[in-house]
Amino acid sequence: MRLFTASAVALGLSFSAMAEDTSRNEELASSLNQETIRFIAESLDHTVRRDIEDQIGVLAVYQEDESDNELVYAMQGKACQDSPDCLGLEIYIIYEGDFTAEQANDINQRWAAIKATANDGSLYLTRYLILDQGQTIGNIRTNVLNALAIAENVGDEQNAGAETQTTLSVSDIDFGEDSGAYINDGACDDARFEEDGDLWDYQRSHVLNDATDCKTLYEAGELTLFLDFGDNSGEYANDDTCDDNRFTGEGRSILETDSHVKRDAVDCIVAYRAGTLNRPE
Ligand SMILES: [Ca+2]
Numbered sequence: 001m002r003l004f005t006a007s008a009v010a011l012g013l014s015f016s017a018m019a020e021d022t023s024r025n026e027e028l029a030s031s032l033n034q035e036t037i038r039f040i041a042e043s044l045d046h047t048v049r050r051d052i053e054d055q056i057g058v059l060a061v062y063q064e065d066e067s068d069n070e071l072v073y074a075m076q077g078k079a080c081q082d083s084p085d086c087l088g089l090e091i092y093i094i095y096e097g098d099f100t101a102e103q104a105n106d107i108n109q110r111w112a113a114i115k116a117t118a119n120d121g122s123l124y125l126t127r128y129l130i131l132d133q134g135q136t137i138g139n140i141r142t143n144v145l146n147a148l149a150i151a152e153n154v155g156d157e158q159n160a161g162a163e164t165q166t167t168l169s170v171s172d173i174d175f176g177e178d179s180g181a182y183i184n185d186g187a188c189d190d191a192r193f194e195e196d197g198d199l200w201d202y203q204r205s206h207v208l209n210d211a212t213d214c215k216t217l218y219e220a221g222e223l224t225l226f227l228d229f230g231d232n233s234g235e236y237a238n239d240d241t242c243d244d245n246r247f248t249g250e251g252r253s254i255l256e257t258d259s260h261v262k263r264d265a266v267d268c269i270v271a272y273r274a275g276t277l278n279r280p281e
């Protein structure tokens with residue numbers, strides 16, 4: 001089996017939704033050929049990227065509703081023998097990463113409608129349909145959507161887990177310097193480590209200014225990083241306006257895309273210290 005990467009690519013674009021094609025929903029299929037598999041993907045308003053080489057099936061892609069991410073998946077005919085018609089259909093999604101058998105087992109226990117396996121670190125999510133007694137095209141379309149909905153959930157869980165891990169690493173956090181009025185008093189006064197830090201002006205002014213206190217307490221496991229400004233990798237970094245659209249307030253630019261989330265740290269910290277930004281909800 002060829003490897004497909006289901007990568008989360010932030011497109012930063014919005015596509016106009018086209019209507020789904022339900023015209024063949026009542027049609028009973030006891031086998032599937034290339035044309036029908038392609039129709040199933042396109043009828044869901046998904047884009048067929050290409051046919052699967054030397055097999056019956058397609059590689060398709062669509063944009064998730066809740067985010068700008070796109071999900072790549074494959075539908076492959078099974079039990080085709082020498083015929084161009086296949087008696088089964090496998091829907092599969094592959095996430096590359098560092099997945100273990102334990103994680104796959106955990107997914108299997110929570111999502112009965114999909115089979116998860118870990119192989120060389122990649123996570124395979126598959127759903128197999130048998131067409132023995134015939135299934136309607138509408139039913140097959142619903143099965144595809146169910147499998148993809150579970151895959152989206154699994155993907156979201158992985159992304160959330162990855163974010164938690166990065167905030168836990170001390171070396172990933174810039175604690176700044178000891179330059180505030182409350183340095184070395186045994187309490188962290190940097191608003192980033194306060195759940196409702198916007199309420200206190202002196203904590204805003206202490207972002208990056210109470211390094212020793214905050215680092216010591218963070219290493220002891222007594223602090224959580226609630227507000228992560230990220231780095232300065234954005235195209236509009238260092239132009240004196242905060243372009244990170246998680247924030248609101250007069251210190252924010254008019255940019256509406258997610259392109260600068262956690263990528264405009266200096267501009268946003270300056271505005272935040274000055275009190276012209278509200279932190280994300
Ligand atoms: Ca302090």
Ligand SMILES: [Ca+2]
Nearest residue numbers: 236241243267
């Ligand atoms: Ca900026």
